[in-house]
Amino acid sequence: MIKIHTCLVAIATLFSVSHTSFAQTEPDLGAASAFSLFTAVGGVTNQGTTVVTGDVGTGAGAFNGFPPGIIVGETHIADDIAGQAATDVTSAYADLLANPCGSVVLSTSMGNGQELTPGVYCLGAATTITGNLILNGLEDPNAVFIFKIDGALSTADLSSVLLINGTSLNHVYWQINGQFDIGANAIFRGTAITNGAINLLESASLFGRGLSIAGAINLQSNIVVNTPGALPVTLTKFLVKKDEGRSALIAWATTEEANSDRFEIERSMDGRAWQLVASLNAKGESKVLAEYVYTDKMPEAGINLYRLKMIDQDNSFAYSTIRSIEFEAGLRAALYPNPVVNQLTLDTDNNGGIDRLQLINMNGKIVYEQVRSDSSKLLTSFDVSFLSPGLYVGRITGKGGTRYQKILKVN
Template sequence: MKTFFRLNYVRLASLILASFSLGLQNQIYAQCNSTVALTVPGNYFGSGFNGNGNFNAIVFGNLHATGGDTEGRLAVAGDFTAPSSYSVGHGSIGAPAPDNTDNFIVNGNFNNANNYSIVGNFIYNTVTAGSQYPTHASGQGTNIGPITNRLAFGTLKTNYVNLSTTLAAITTTGTVVYNDYGNYVDIQLNGTTASTNVFSLTLPTGKTFGLTFNSIPPNSQILVNVTNKIVDINGGSMPDDLRTRMLFNFPLATNISLASYALQAAVLAPSADLSGNGGSINGQAIIGGNVEQTNGFEFHNLCSSFITPTTTPLPVTLTSFSVQKEGIQTSLNWATTAETNSDRFEIQHSVDAKNWNLIGTVIAKGESTVLSNYQFTHSNPANGENYYRLKMIDRDATFAYSRVVEISLDLPSAVSVYPNPVVSQATIETQDWTKVKEVSVINTAGKRFSMSAASGKLDLSNFSSGIYIIQLKQLNGAVSSTKIVKQ
């Protein structure tokens, strides 16, 4: 926790060290670059807004902090509560905030028990009686309020949801290799693209992990699309030398827990709550839900150079895409308002948002300027999580992907495994083995093992204890799965 009035010798030494180790670029742009992907576009500035739209952290829910700080600029759409001290704008790791821009915005209620210092203007709406307003050193801003919508938070959140969807639909260019060593997973991300290397990553749960990036060209960007709905990171490591040009996108996440972990990238999580317990996010952060900061968790003001990649124009203008349950099947519905030279839609299905299977094709209108509705029924969805996307293909074979939609089903399983829990050998029962193409065992980190199941027997004696998914892939692409506990 840093305050303006406690710049002691230890902190001074750390400031000097940071300025050398992080590079001059973080000291040049005190407000960071206004053209990067996560900067607030100018059309979302409210009346009187002062700044270039580049915030260290934007929280669209409430922020509650019993420790930690934001070393750059902070905007909170909901309420802000800090029973102990909390500073804004005092950058010791990275760039300090500008002196007189709108660096701390609370669009809801401000409730603070202790006086603390911020750099820049504090814009507030309502203040709980007895709260102490932040103080400012001479020439470093003032408190301004009551004011609402200094940023257009409602439509701004939609902007970031759409951005996350766009990034998630970009075709993967790199490969990911998971090396599972029991309680630790070594994850190798390999990419050689000169522009933007795009990875689809499923983070392990209940284990620490290390991320290593291999063969990344010096001037290229890195986009990591994380497929997890629930993200639970407790310890581990990732490199910091790629931080300025890397963005972690969490398009499906609803909850993110970071404990004792330094996430070295810009972060886009437009639908997630964040719990930070120690550690930090070292780059811009967009959090769509509530934030809880404990045990010194910090948002560090480290500038990003990540720019939204130029994507191939869609063969169609897709206005909606949804999935819903119909009995033991799922129904996919989508609509377009414009099509030019479009050929077909390939419907792809996954149970882990990482490995995709073609389950059907629907012919497109080809040429259209009116609303066109499409429908597809998946007759064999999996029990549990089901993910779908459209591959929209043009007549010249160019294509683009839609956003991913998902649905969780509680269905009578088409496959059963016993005994459960199992010690070594399990028996698989399914309706028709002649239609089974592949048997796989998937661990909680998303690693898939192709298995032999002669006579319906599955040998799990070499697997470590834990929870696994037994998955049967049919010849027609349908997937059935069930969970099993290995003792």
């Protein structure tokens, strides 16, 4: 009887040891945990209207493109915090590398609807993600996903890494022994720690972190958020684009709403001070696609940031990610005096930004015109005594748009 009991204990111990040896060990990010983007050695360069929520920095390298890019966080360039983050990123990379591989063998061509459960996945060469790659947490908020890639990782344009059934962004890790490229308009989720450059192509989004032990970081009008909160609704789309005239079209869609009350659209010029633009009622209870649209007819000149505040009926709320759009300064120009007898004057604070000035009669005929050449500006005072008395339309065209003004010519 004693021998049987001893044997059972040994078997139980064996299973316990076996399970422990394959458990995923999450890395300690240390000082790097506050960063959305960081490289221990390499430059950080941005082009366009990138918005990063979280800290950005480099242990050693150039830092360019902010502004026009916006950082809702702190910047650390070769300071003490960057030095500690460089050490911690290197340690975290080694921690991920030390995880034993799971039993599931994956192809280096991932995605296209592929669904994975928690575990450690090892890929022995450069890897690509196309379409949707789905990470199913099996309703366990502590489920861990670790991908160890012995080579570069690239995602196709418009591809997505999706998290379902309780998968937490904070427990998804990618250890990449090479360059990391996120395709144009693609969405990537998780903390990527690379031994190479990190490149986000045009309008790509990174929800998580992009950390490199050695390599440049290059951005092109991207969205990067390291800790997005849980949303009270299932938001499937949120975009901002230019509408007719000088307006911003804000559109979003949900596939599920429960106890939702309203959406508030907020706008900011610096990512810190936000103002309410509009409030729209939510569906309240819905399990079908619901689409919302609003037009902001008075955006500011420069980069406008927009976000949604999604509010439940109990007044709890969460924010969406931030979208950005840029408007050039409006054209400020006027003609005077009005009515005019002989001499008309162009009043503007940016003559070099005006390309053409025209006077048009009521039959639609251009009766006077100035066109700016590369080396000259428009005349600010000009004779109109030759014009017959009557009503004319002044049309002033420049980089800030077109202005129209009615002019009355008298004797």
